[in-house]
Amino acid sequence: MKQYAVWFLCASVSLLPVAAMARPAPAPAAATAAEPTLPPLTESDSTFAENVSALNTFEMTIAKMATTQAKRPKLQEFAEKSLKMHTTNQTTLAAMTLKHGLELHKDMSPDEEQVANDLKTQNGGKFDRTYLDLEAQAASDALAMFQNEAESASDPELKAYASSTADTLQAHLKEAMKLGANKPSR
Known part of the structure; x- marks a missing residue:
């Protein structure tokens, strides 16, 4: 019996390198999409996530511009905070929706692209x-979307995210108004 156990141990150890070579190498993490772990989002929740993703991209684009183009240092600081907030927001939302099998696009709408391009051409006080004003309007529009989603989301995690982000957006809007933004239209 002892001899059989020794033989089995030697045989299994000697086959380890062969077994390791037979297995395919795992694909890099970035190349493979994670399998959804939760059911798909409802159409309403998916639309909300896609709209927020586009808005985050717009906000990050104009905030990057403002960190260097804004004339007032307080406005540059505000833009840096806005950039961090929207980058974190985008990362959180993307991770959350990916669990449902929804990979968010990172493109602005054509209208947002036009507004961002127009902003690039401005400087000084006009910029x-x-x-x-763009920040205040975007925060106001987003606030309405987030408050609606906090009330009506089907997914509990998305609902909690919308609720907590609505509070952040409210503070962001107040800060933009304090810095001199015109009251957003609704």
């Missing part, structure tokens, strides 16, 4: 005013 500052336009940027602040």
Whole structure:
């Protein structure tokens, strides 16, 4: 019996390198999409996530511009905070939706692209005013979307995310108004 156990141990150890070579190498993490672990989002929740993703991309684009183009240092600081907030928001949302099998696009709408391109051409005080007004309007529009989603989301995690982000957006809007943004239209 002892001899059989020794033989089995030697045979199994000697086959380890062969077994390791027979297995395919795992694909790099970035190349494979994670399998959804939760059921798909409802159409309403998916639409909300896609719209927020586009808005985050727009907000990050104009905030990057403002970190260097804004004339007022306080506005540059505001833009840096906005950039961090929307980057974190985008990362959180993307991770959350991926669990449901939804990979978010990262493109702005054509209208947002046009607005961002127009902002690029401005400088000085005009840039500052336009940027602040854009921030206030975007925060106001987003706030309405997030409050609606916090009330009506089907997914509990998305509902909690919308609720907590609505509070952040409210503070962001107040800060933009304090810096001199015009009252957003609704």
